[in-house]
Amino acid sequence: MGFLPSHCKKSVELVEIMKNGDPSKRGTVVVLLQDMLEVVTDMMVNEIRELAELHQSSKDTGQQVFAGTEAKPAILFPPVVTAQWEEQIRRLYLLLTVKETAAEVPTNSEVRRRVSFFTNSLFMDMPRAPRVRKMLTFSVLTPYYGVETVYSKNDIEVENEDGVSIMYYLQKIFLEEWSNFLERLECKKDSDIWEKEENILQLRHWASLRGQTLCRTVRGMMYYRRAIKLQEFLDMASEKEIFDGYKAIAVPSEEEKKSHRSLYARLEAMADLKFTYAATDSNMGIRSALETVVQQIS
Structure with missing residues (x-):
């Protein structure tokens, strides 16, 4: 066990x-x-003889085991960067460097409550889910009345009669979440967000999910579509595709988007067959007609 701190330190550097x-x-x-x-080798020299022999061989020849040659390198560096690689290496780095106790991660009390709820549900006696192809079609209509789904840039900046903007109000209500949001965007201060259009879009979504009920409703319902795609992926993916991970399918290349035979296209088609969700602006006079149309579609 005495060797582990040294090994962990070098792993973090790597x-x-x-x-x-x-x-x-x-x-x-x-x-x-x-x-x-x-x-x-020092840790397991008595258990694994091959490690000791490999280490001694490198000492005798004076050549580093992982050096290789220019024509035939021993390691591939830098690695091939994919969406799955970036996600996994970032998670590994956090696991190795986060020092807080498990009781304090995450620090947000609401997040801890949600994580606890869903982890406890893993111990429920749940029947095995049927294949997606055998599931019933699920259609939902959400009518709303003159409400914006996502705040515009002007919506979050404009001040009311009391001189308070939506952005200012949400920052004060969700202090910890705002701090995490800035860290995620790699912004040191609030004004840095407005320098990039992508950050502004992220800001609009962040504010809408906390200040706009309709936005939360739409996002929550669309999780059903993502769940269907994930389960269908597990139903029909090959061993290699499962090993590559769902992330590789969720972020497809342009060729995969255009191909009707790709796994990405098949997952999209199955999700379209099994789940339909419509959010439409309406008034009480035509709401019943819209609901009738959705029932006919279902």
């Missing part, structure tokens, strides 16, 4: 370099891997 993907750090990666091999 993962941080892999996360940044700087090609100039290839030599550092080789050295770190060599050091980690030495630590593991």
